[in-house]
Amino acid sequence: MRIKRNSKGILDPRGLLDSRGILFSSDYLLGFFLFILAIGMIINITDSTNDRVLNALEKENLEKLTYEIADYLITDPGTPSDWEKFTFFNGVLPGLAINNKNNETLINTVSYNKLKLLEENYDLLINKNLFNEKIKSSIAIYPFNSNVKAIEVGEIASGSSDTSNIIVSNRTVKCDYLSNLAILSVSSRYDTAKNIGDKGKLCNHNIIGKKEEHGEDWICREFKIKKTDLEDNNYYLLFNDETIKDMNSYWVLDNTKKIAIDSNDINPISRGVVDLNSYFAKELEEDSSLIFYLHLNTKNSGFESVLVAIPKDMKIDSLNIDYFKVQDCYFVLKTWY
């Protein structure tokens, strides 16, 4: 879904999209300026219109504004684009789109961190900075996946208000939730031993040519952890429900110093959350960092596992694996006067 050109030709980012559907940040500023002008114009029309004509015109203008703002919110990260790292939001224009590691904006996305900041700062960021206190609104995302909670922020339309005067804009987006806390994310839908490629580099069991070599049934991944990381993060290995029910899937964790080949090292998957903190603390007792290997053995086509590092100062509602994956969601913006 892209922002429509209105009758005045205001804000048409289609020309800014490259072949990968990425909107480049250097082109934002002019669009932004025009965009804010458009809001101002619509609000001014509303202000100067008498009450009788108001309803029809107001509604039409509010609809136009709502659809454009909805498109704006999910295609633009805001100004500045990394405002979610700020503590004060005066002068911030909040967009909600995700900027990836290369600072490219992913369109039709909602950044979980940005959306969560609206919970505490809606009045300043949305009511004041975006709508200039002329329009009331609420913003929500409703994940398709029922294991993940919806997030609703903003004002609640009062019971007495006429719902026919509430404009609703609904879009389909991807929300990252807490997926940026995942060190490794494995799904048997995408990862098989065959498509991993050069397994020798990914599994320490294959280097020594022993008979414990990990073949077709294994998905093996390496990752590095530093001793100092343990001071800041808690580590958990998460599995989905389908994997927990499957008695024939199991996992092994080891490192370059100590290869796990004992049968005691093989762990059945019996619960959704495995606390790895004491394991890492023990293994890193005498080293400042180590390369670890997670070996997953499964024939289950619905297998999913995520290894997460959760900052100790972060409050987490749930350690359900689905919170650490990108989720398809409905994005709903409601506005009214």
Ligand SMILES: [Zn+2]
């Ligand atoms: Zn392996």
